[in-house]
Amino acid sequence: MKYLTILFLIITQINCYSLNRDSIAKKKTKVEVISSFYGSVGSTHLPLNFFNKIYFGGFIDESEKGNSNTIAKKQRSGFETDMNFGVNIHQENSEVNGWYFSLQNKISAAGKYQQGLYDLIFRGNEDLNKQIYIGNTNFHFRNHQLINFGKFYKNFSFGLVIGNILQEYNGSFGENDLIDFNSNYNWNIVVNPNISFIRNNNSTFKKNGNSFGLNFRIKDDFKSNVLEYELEIKNLGLMLLHSNIETINYDTSFIYSGLSFDQIINITNLGSEIYTAFQPYTSNKRIISTTPFEVKFNVIKSLNNLELFAGAFYRNNSQYLPKSYFGFNYRNEKKLNFGSNLSYGGYNKFQWGINTSYHTEKINAQIILQNCIGLIPSLGRSLGIVLNLNWKIR
């Protein structure tokens, strides 16, 4: 409901903005107000009800914890939102060339982990009796504000992306890290975490990290008008985390079979003592890494009113399984069109999506529902919604 509400608000606000800008239409330059919203949540093993409880609160019962798979199974979970608002300013007397400018806010969080680690946190260690390898575990949470601007042509566009990093948390563990529960009361722990935090600060403009990247898009046909390809790269560049970087980084291996007698008789606050041992420290070191860039490649074939497409999508440094998909769009020569697709990847596996679009001379609107099964929260393990709305002002 909340997502739908946000979508509705965006639609209404954009409409409102556009209606109030009639004066622009009187100028010769054609302006297209563009907006898009993307929100999705998904997991390879958790039902949507689990995320409902995490977000809205409540008691997570056993059925909402997902299936008990083999503890060695690799799992992924994540959520993301992407809001983009801007303008395409067309060159005089040209429908296809011009400049674009947009403000974008991307928030995402995701983790890749073994089922056993999830079970340890949400079910306990009673039934584990095995080693949990946490070497492939990594996670992130990020909140970036981006400014996109550049030039577009009929088949080609390019531009720059300048980013303010509000939050950027990244974590990973050493290759051989494990927690051994073979004996319930004698734990063998080998951990070498490498976790960094960039928190938001009070300054409006000067943040603790910045990014710089390139946008690039090409769309053309393969010598035949009925077969096209599209390649798009977004925000390919570098992130510089330069201030107030907090780090948790140590290399330890120990067998834990309880506190010693001295520790027990001198204990006052168990919680704070454990917390203190794992507290991050502020590091002066700067971190440079690649941006969470996105690459999309589509092949599109037109057959009468039918448009068939197949493609792949990848997002860097986000625990994202490269996604491949295929589907169709049906153009019925009316304003309202629709389509469907099947995909595999991302934070889920198979997804069945549907979409619909509405086109007039002034408005292009599109709604994509990424996984229809997700509408039944107890069954679905992902749900994603994409809304694109463009308003042309002449």
Add this chain to the structure above:
Amino acid sequence: MKNIYFILIIATIISSCKKNRNSVSWNTFYKLPISSDTLNLNSFIKQDKLYLSDDGTYLSFKDTFELYELGKDIINQSINLDFVDSIKIPSILSGIQFSPGFQIPYQFIESHYFDFNSIELKELHFDSLIFDYTVESSIGGRIDINLSILDAFNPIGNNFNALISTPISQGVSYGKLNLNGFKFDLTKNGTLFNHISTLFTIGISSENTQDLVFQNNDYIVIKFEISSIKIASALGYLGSENIVDNTEIKIPFMENLNSKNFEINDSEFELLIKNGIGIDAQLKLNKIEFKKESQVVTLDHLSINQNININRALDLGHDFQYSVMNINFNNSNSNLPELISIFPEQINIDYQLLTNPLGNQSGYNDFVYQQHPLSLDLSVDIPLKQNLDSIVFLDTLNYELPKNIAINDALIKLDFTNEFPWKCCANLKLMSGEILNSVPICINHCQVDNLGNFIQSTNTINELDLENDLLIELQNDNRIILELIISSPDSTNYFPVLGNQNLYYSINMDVNSKINLN
């Protein structure tokens, strides 16, 4: 249409207002190791305090505790070096103009004699000595004063010199003098005691902007008061003083212990009197009391209420010799076993010490050095060969459990392997008095032979099932009372303990809990 549009916006905003978010919670079942360790005597007593008996069958605990120490304090309270110097400007200088920077060709010498009660000192050496001084002047310009304490020498033999100034015009100025490490010769060339001389010369400060003219009766008064003092050594006659005092030694650990019966084989206490001061003394132990709550037991021994003569230490220059005396307390010459068995939480020693009881016997050659005090130490030798009957250890443990974990029920598993000749039963009580364990949690003593020697360890396994209501109380109380009752095997033997005997234990918990995240 427009109205509908705005109604829709408002309705949407209201419906999307942030609702109260509940905390996220879920149930888990954990098997947790709580504590495991190996305990032996070294876990509680430092290894260097434990000695193996000659026949190698048991360990003894030997240690020395400081009861009392008398050092430079013997004279500290009597030493007061505050003094006042007055400089009266000679009338011959009045009416004459002196330009800035002019040195008056005149010396002012003052002599000071100090009353240190019965103490007459030839020499005083200070680790630290700071004087606060005030300079009061009636002169209408700034005067520079060069102060020399003629009898104060630094480690390389130079006199103390300092430049102090009067205010720019009539009034008072303040300052500090640092004489750290200075040694004072208080004899005025061997003729007196407790004496120092000061010498002043004065000059017109170059800070004055015009010539200075002294008036008739112009004066400068300088007051010196000790701000901090630490005496390193003193030489002379240190006086005769009767120090009456009472020392309380608290043993907090003993507050938690009680016993029906506690017998230790051949324990021995020794009072060590070690005199590093160059004075004779007479010690009288008026009373030594051992207290347990309201119970007071007095030490019975021949030395109580008798004068004990203590000889002076000898400083031969190349060799320093303490005067040492020991007074022995054991099972046969005192009621020591009775005193030990009450587990005293406080020992009160009521004593008096008379210094130089025969007066100035050394001919002004008494001495006291900071590093060589007169000390009273108590040496204890307790063989760990004992017979205990229901020693009760009571303690309140404070803890704080994480508030975001609600424990539904818990099963605590206790596993002990005991090599000590002690049986131990534990009760865990809430502050309300409710006992967590329905039956005592007991650890059996090891197997022993007829002489009480260790043969084989015993293993004891207990389980403690904690229901939800008790757990809630545990989580809210943040305190729990632990009661341990320790007994030897049923026998009249003394049971020896060796350093290689251990108690292995592990405490684990199966806990069904609800985790809450806000």
